[in-house]
Amino acid sequence: MPPQNSAHGPPFRVAMAGVVGRLIRCWCRRAVGGSLKVPALQLHVSKTAMGASQKDFENAMNQVKLLKEDPGNEVKLKLYALYKQATEGPCNTPKPGVFDLINKAKWEAWNALGSLPKETARQNYVDLVSGLSSSSDSSSQGKPEAERKQAGYETVVMTSEEGITKIMLNRPAKKNALTEQMYQEIILALEAASKDDSAITVLTGNGDYYSSGNDLTNFTNIPPEGVEAKAKNSAILLRNFVGSFIDFPKPLVAVVNGPAVGISVTVLGLFDLVYATDRATFHTPFSHLGQTPEGCSSYTFPKIMGPAKAAEMLIFGKKLTAGEACAQGLVTEVFPDSSFQKEVWTRLKAYSKLPQNAMRISKQIIRSQEKEKLHAINAKESSILQERWLSSECMNAIMNFFSQKAKL
Numbered sequence: 001m002p003p004q005n006s007a008h009g010p011p012f013r014v015a016m017a018g019v020v021g022r023l024i025r026c027w028c029r030r031a032v033g034g035s036l037k038v039p040a041l042q043l044h045v046s047k048t049a050m051g052a053s054q055k056d057f058e059n060a061m062n063q064v065k066l067l068k069e070d071p072g073n074e075v076k077l078k079l080y081a082l083y084k085q086a087t088e089g090p091c092n093t094p095k096p097g098v099f100d101l102i103n104k105a106k107w108e109a110w111n112a113l114g115s116l117p118k119e120t121a122r123q124n125y126v127d128l129v130s131g132l133s134s135s136s137d138s139s140s141q142g143k144p145e146a147e148r149k150q151a152g153y154e155t156v157v158m159t160s161e162e163g164i165t166k167i168m169l170n171r172p173a174k175k176n177a178l179t180e181q182m183y184q185e186i187i188l189a190l191e192a193a194s195k196d197d198s199a200i201t202v203l204t205g206n207g208d209y210y211s212s213g214n215d216l217t218n219f220t221n222i223p224p225e226g227v228e229a230k231a232k233n234s235a236i237l238l239r240n241f242v243g244s245f246i247d248f249p250k251p252l253v254a255v256v257n258g259p260a261v262g263i264s265v266t267v268l269g270l271f272d273l274v275y276a277t278d279r280a281t282f283h284t285p286f287s288h289l290g291q292t293p294e295g296c297s298s299y300t301f302p303k304i305m306g307p308a309k310a311a312e313m314l315i316f317g318k319k320l321t322a323g324e325a326c327a328q329g330l331v332t333e334v335f336p337d338s339s340f341q342k343e344v345w346t347r348l349k350a351y352s353k354l355p356q357n358a359m360r361i362s363k364q365i366i367r368s369q370e371k372e373k374l375h376a377i378n379a380k381e382s383s384i385l386q387e388r389w390l391s392s393e394c395m396n397a398i399m400n401f402f403s404q405k406a407k408l
């Protein structure tokens with residue numbers, strides 16, 4: 001596990017006292033103008049710095065040259081981005097022009113890493129190379145290319161088969177809560193899927209949940225620059241994440257295999273099809289968390305379900321059943337849990353055989369009518385959340401979660 005995930009540590013609640021303490025200290029530090037020395041914070045920083053050494057990093061760079069198989073463009077982009085982040089820090093160069101395709105893709109991969117600390121990037125680079133080295137030595141070679149699991153992802157599983165690229169959230173023990181690494185991997189996976197030869201892209205979850213939304217430990221991993229910097233960088237990551245759904249150029253389908261919470265619900269308004277098991281629920285408890293809507297839901301939800309029903313979800317945190325979400329237009333169709341996977345994949349395989357270009361162009365005509373507006377809304381929602389994350393309402397709600405006072 002890369003060090004950025006160290007706060008998840010086993011088990012969450014055993015570490016609860018430390019996490020709550022760190023949050024309180026960070027908040028106090030902010031309240032007194034950042035002048036206090038904070039022992040727990042320093043401990044966290046030095047733990048992060050204890051990840052991969054410079055020597056490990058150099059070894060990994062040499063190992064890349066010895067790989068037996070070409071890891072593919074998306075992995076190469078990820079390696080490039082992690083290398084730049086590890087050696088130079090956050091992306092600091094102007095975005096290349098639209099026609100400079102290769103440099104633009106490299107810039108976007110680097111920029112997507114946001115404020116990922118150099119040490120974490122170095123560790124992720126080492127982990128990625130080590131995964132590549134073992135998979136290029138192992139048994140995957142016998143399988144047809146199309147069925148192979150694509151290397152380079154740790155928190156999602158990406159597979160392509162029969163014209164469908166599937167991105168599966170893969171933290172079932174944590175109900176597929178989205179870590180910072182996961183947001184970044186989803187951005188990269190969508191970028192790769194947008195360029196591959198599949199007709200349709202699917203997002204789904206592994207295990208009993210689709211996703212429990214933002215991993216609340218994201219807010220406990222405070223960098224040395226302080227809590228304001230954390231909020232700013234999280235807002236950048238959020239904006240990039242939602243932006244990649246707005247810009248996704250081909251049909252995007254959510255296969256909602258179980259309950260969905262928070263941001264995993266709000267971005268559904270940007271999908272083309274949402275298929276749900278009858279076990280799924282849809283919950284956006286933003287006010288309970290001292291937060292506000294994101295994923296363009298402040299615009300898409302009132303548009304989809306009307307202002308009154310949208311307010312019930314987004315302001316008052318009403319949890320919808322799959323049937324209710326379907327009646328309100330957020331979900332396309334609900335299937336019995338016992339036949340969900342079979343029915344949905346049969347349907348999607350049939351759709352994937354439709355003429356690809358026609359589907360793509362149709363999607364783009366629909367999206368182009370409001371793309372600019374969606375980007376503006378995304379920017380506004382992200383900047384409001386940046387402020388909200390620093391509020392006592394939000395900090396208290398997160399502390400309550402860690403102290404088990406406020407299970408939703």
Ligand SMILES: CCCCCC/C=C/C(=O)SCCNC(=O)CCNC(=O)[C@H](O)C(C)(C)COP(=O)(O)OP(=O)(O)OC[C@H]1O[C@@H](n2cnc3c(N)ncnc32)[C@H](O)[C@@H]1OP(=O)(O)O
Pocket residue numbers: 011012013173174175177178180183212213214215216217218234235237238261262263264285286289291294401407408
């Ligand atoms: C870059 C930042 C962008 C931020 C964008 C803004 C996004 C906002 C949101 O998404 S708001 C929604 C946030 N999500 C929540 O508040 C959900 C919190 N989780 C819960 O309420 C519950 O865990 C549950 C209802 C989802 C499931 O309950 P239950 O069935 O009882 O399971 P457990 O609680 O025992 O969960 C198992 C295990 O997973 C851990 N976990 C679950 N969800 C999260 C989460 N969102 N963040 C962190 N950890 C989570 C849970 O603590 C358990 O861990 P453990 O086994 O105890 O170690």
